[in-house]
Amino acid sequence: MAGAEHPEGPGSPAPAARPPARRGGMAGGIIQKMDKGPLGHIVAVGSGKGGVGKSSATALLAAELRRRGATVGILDADITGPSIPKLFGLTGPLSDHGEGIEPASTPSGIRVVSSQFLVEDERTPVIWRGPLVTRLILQFFQGVNWGPLDYLLIDMPPGTSDVPLTVFQTIPIDGMVFVLTPQDLARLIVTKAMNMARDLHVPLLGLVENMSYLSCPHCGKSIDLFGPSQAAKVSTEYDIPILARLPLDPAISAACDAGTVDALVLPDVARYADGLLEAIRAHEKDRPALL
């Protein structure tokens, strides 16, 4: 992408202090969104709340789109709690041959950039305050040779602080998918994130309810772990579709821990991808100016 303009590699742990002048960013106090470049669709996946399965929902979606022949990248924006590399069994470091950062690649060819690749020991924390985190996000967007991609997915961290503010204000995302669980607490916190996105004019593409159901592997009966679903209520209130309901499935947990999410094929995920593509099309039709 804009690698040639920003040749700083991952060698320096703190991203370059130079502002992203040529491709947008802050200019005279006015925040401009950066150019989309050769990226077809940019979709953020978030929740506000941690641990609801944002990263697995991102990874499963990427794998499904890739299986359908699309070129796909994942920008892991959870700088201080990165999960994406683990889900695909990827390790760093990233390479840079003087023309920008080369993303890592999963077995199926999904391109991935994550702060996890910047540390030698996977257990080393990235202890950075907001401004540094923000700069790394921008470098991950504009300093990486993403190449032409049909879809760039952004795995968002929990919270409504620096990272979502920066992503919403400076990266030209087409919209955001929100992940929640049936817990009422997750509903509460995802609505905070949805209100933030709406305030910042980011289209809400749809909901994914994760840990939606669980079947006992012994007796086959359904277990109501987290109370009744809240997705229908949120869907109606915000007038956005439910893209998928994903199960709490030991097979998904096992694939996440083994780094083999790439190879996981689930009918629920196929429906999720269908729903997302439909939502993107609907937004393109309704609001051409935003896309």
Place this chain on the structure above:
Amino acid sequence: MAGAEHPEGPGSPAPAARPPARRGGMAGGIIQKMDKGPLGHIVAVGSGKGGVGKSSATALLAAELRRRGATVGILDADITGPSIPKLFGLTGPLSDHGEGIEPASTPSGIRVVSSQFLVEDERTPVIWRGPLVTRLILQFFQGVNWGPLDYLLIDMPPGTSDVPLTVFQTIPIDGMVFVLTPQDLARLIVTKAMNMARDLHVPLLGLVENMSYLSCPHCGKSIDLFGPSQAAKVSTEYDIPILARLPLDPAISAACDAGTVDALVLPDVARYADGLLEAIRAHEKDRPALL
């Protein structure tokens, strides 16, 4: 506590810009920890990762300590994703009669301060960058009339960015409890948080494994949802005790959603409190300088 020194109430959404000069904080570029004042023990509960049950582990512990007759407060440091008020069914606003912020109180008398009390609609996000979040944390510690407390628990947000940095550098915490789940991904991210705490000289008090086991409510058999436990491995590696293993229990989820955590009595939680008190005693004995 230091209410009289910091009479700013919650009326101004952005906390006072005045540095916490009299009770520590930054002075001449050197970070000083604030005074403990009338607080017996200050314990942070965190994980690095979201959604592993930090807040419920904090709330259940507070309720158990309160049942034993202790005076207990909870500082909800998850400013952009607050969960504690919902778990106890508390709503704002906080009051301030000119002598500092009065915490809210649960039915059993646990004193609580949270950013949730600063917004009128519970779904309103707190969209703040790091510096503002940091100031609110300091105000929640020093500008609140905590009164004499046996235990102040700090519910930490996910990540290793502004909030944990500020808490570790400026609040005189006795130590931290780390919550994880059996997922290997949770192990990875909790070790980042543990390394951060160790780097910043915060005693690691112990581990709580949440969502540790699940019994099918239909057939009673045990379900291995998240793979084999990682707690023993982490416990050995870091030489800290496993304080408790808490189940993934629909009754806990229901109490969290209903705001009745205060009234939940579980044998696992009693063991958790016992373990924590023992860990605090061991640290007091071993490292008197730190306490």
